[in-house]
Amino acid sequence: MNKPSISTIIIIICILIIGLYAMGEVNYFSSKIVVERNIEAPTIVIPSIGVNEKINNVSLNQGVLSDPGKNIPTKDPIVLYGHRTLQGSPFLRLNELSKGDTLLLEWPGIGEINYTVTNKSIVPATYSTSNFKGNDTLYLVTCDPIGSTANRLIIEGQIKDQNAINNEIVKDNPQESFALIISAAFLILGLGASFLFPKSDRIYIIATVLILSAILFYFCINPIPSEIIYDKINFLNGGL
Secondary structure (H helix, E strand, O other), rough: OOOOHHHHHHHHHHHHHHHHHHHHHHHHHHHHHHHHOOOOEEEEEHHHEEEEEEEOOOHHHHHHEEEEOOOOOOOEEEEEOOOOOOOOOOOOOHOOOOOEEEEEEOOOOOEEEEEEEEEEEEEEOOOOOOOOOOEEEEEEEEEEEEEEEEOEEEEEEEEEEEEOOOHHHHHHOOOOOOOHHHHHHHHHHHHHHHHHOOOHHHHHOOOOHHHHHHHHHHHHHHHOOOOHHHHHHHHHHOOO
């Protein structure tokens, strides 16, 4: 068997890097299935940017995080944090929201609370959470710009109305198959791309894709915390 060419080795390294990011996302979505199945957890829905996420009070690495404490809509200001890059990127498109857009909270024990976006601002990362006030206010917080922790993008909404909870939304888990989709896409695209290379080098590409795909599918069943992987490859993002 011929040794792989330099160009093939570079491609294999690129596939390995892509595979590491895929592992992080697969583990994120696989681990998050447990979070999403918790029908006692509140849910945030933002139709205009495709957000439908359970809210947790454990870690930002589990999706949308509620500000620590017993925050109850209509009694306290609600502050929610979410990643804009990796870890599912639940708030990736938060910048697309404008005044008048709808934010929806399905909150067990409280009901369905509709908020209307009233303000969008960018503040330094040192911005104090003590500025979040108003019992009828919802704050969504994420990093800005994408891939940087220099600033915070804050979306502010005010309660418009309150109705009975929508149990179908609370039970829904639109992300349940995302880990399998990512794994299958990596396998199919990787094998397809391998045929762009000469036969003498193709075997190395195929072997790399198959090994990484096997790991991805394993993590679909037996996930580990996604932050373990991202902590190891953080330097690829400039340490952010």
